[in-house]
Amino acid sequence: MSAILPGSPVPGGTPLATSGSSAPAIELSGVSKVYGRGSEAVVALERLDLLVLDGSFVSLVGASGCGKSTLLDVLCGLARPTSGSVRFEGKELHGEVPDGIGVVFQEDASMPWLSVRQNVAFGLRTSSLPEKEVAERVDHAVSFMGLAQFADHYPAQLSGGMRQRVCIARTLVLRPRLILLDEPFGALDQQTRLLMGDELLRLWRETGATVLLITHALDEAAMLSDRVGVMSARPGRFIDMVETGWPRDRDSRIVSDPEFGTVTARLWSSLREESLKAMGRAA
């Protein structure tokens, strides 16, 4: 198993494309996002280009405050870019989340007044699917995420990891073609993160969806992804794209592969200077 490590940072303005024969799932062209105006303007994202091909698993890492979550909002249509465009399956997004995109947030987004089954079914409340199919999809998603025993429990009766699985299951019932995850395992302990990573890889393989994970954890990004995009300190720009070269059929045991250390080291070497900048210290 070998990691493909591009030798130099990607030049600014060049789309960071994932390889493969598929069509692009999502495409960013010259995306910038500025909050505020005049002297109070804060540039969160600056001229981002990104091409994520259908069926790939891409992670984006960056220092704290580099605009990762802003980027996720822009990617799924929750926020409009100040300039540039975002296309999902070739169609430009205009401030609305299109059909086919599922989002899992960093924060616990389970609804405490609904049982696990009701939480998962929430995703299909507005669908016109027959009741039987809704029930089948919900049962499948609940079982897939290992929550069958807890289907009638309420979120307060579950651990943090299980609540996040509820949120993933709620996304899963929608059968999204693109799953965006914003640091979904941020609040979990290391062991649970590794196991949740396995669940995510299984989900990715079995659904065939494109997955874009935003994380600050380099090892998580290195373990899960086909490619990892590295973002600069604010304003967020892409400074590197690391290709891992892992086989599709992988799991958390990959962390013991010698190449895993090489990939992680490469990510850190790209990110170290940016992290220092984010902390307000010179490299």
Next chain:
Amino acid sequence: MTRRRAVLFVRIAVLAGLVATLEICCRAGIIDPLTVIPPGDMVASMINHVGSGELDESIVNTFSTIALAFVLAIGCGTLAGALIHRSSRLRDVADPLLASYYSVPTFIFYPLLVALLGLGKAPLVVLGVLSAAPAVMISTLSGLDGVSPVLLKLARVHRLSPARTLWWIVLPAALPRLFSGFKLALSYALIGVIAGEFILSGTGLGYAISFAYQSFDNRAMYGLMLFVLLVAVIANGILYVWEGRLARRRSSG
């Protein structure tokens, strides 16, 4: 015995002990019967007065006024709270007013309300609403403040309309705090209406208690007081049990 049952048992035992002590003190002449009558006599008087049918009209009047004031307070309070929540400028103005609202004795406006609305139910309803609605407004603001932003993001991801976002996400998320306001609103509506009747009205249970007091009819006064107290406790108890059921779902217990 579970902890909850043990707590309930102790609570009932303490209450029963206090009532028994009062009964003994009254029967033994330690407490003058012209001041307080024995609780047993209060119960007998309540059954006698309520059962005789002579108070039916007052009971219907009072509790329909309280119910109307309660419902209006919830409607107006929730709506006003939601509107204030949407505007930061309105919020800046309203916050200090709401915080100091209960230092204003709203009963002083009763004569004005009578002058404006005439005698009858209307000024009492307004008095009940004036007493109860601010509690609902405060709890609505607190409830809406407490709705997690990620749930609102979730609503957008699921492309929910504003009405569905409100009905499916915002209201259920804010419900525990709203409920606290509803419980307070019931108490304040009851206090507002009964006190209004007591002070200035010529009808209702408050007036009946006041009339018995002024006629030195202790038996009737304590019987009616006990009746109002029982109804208030039962109504609050129903809300308390309902709230408890909602809370149990949301807590790890």
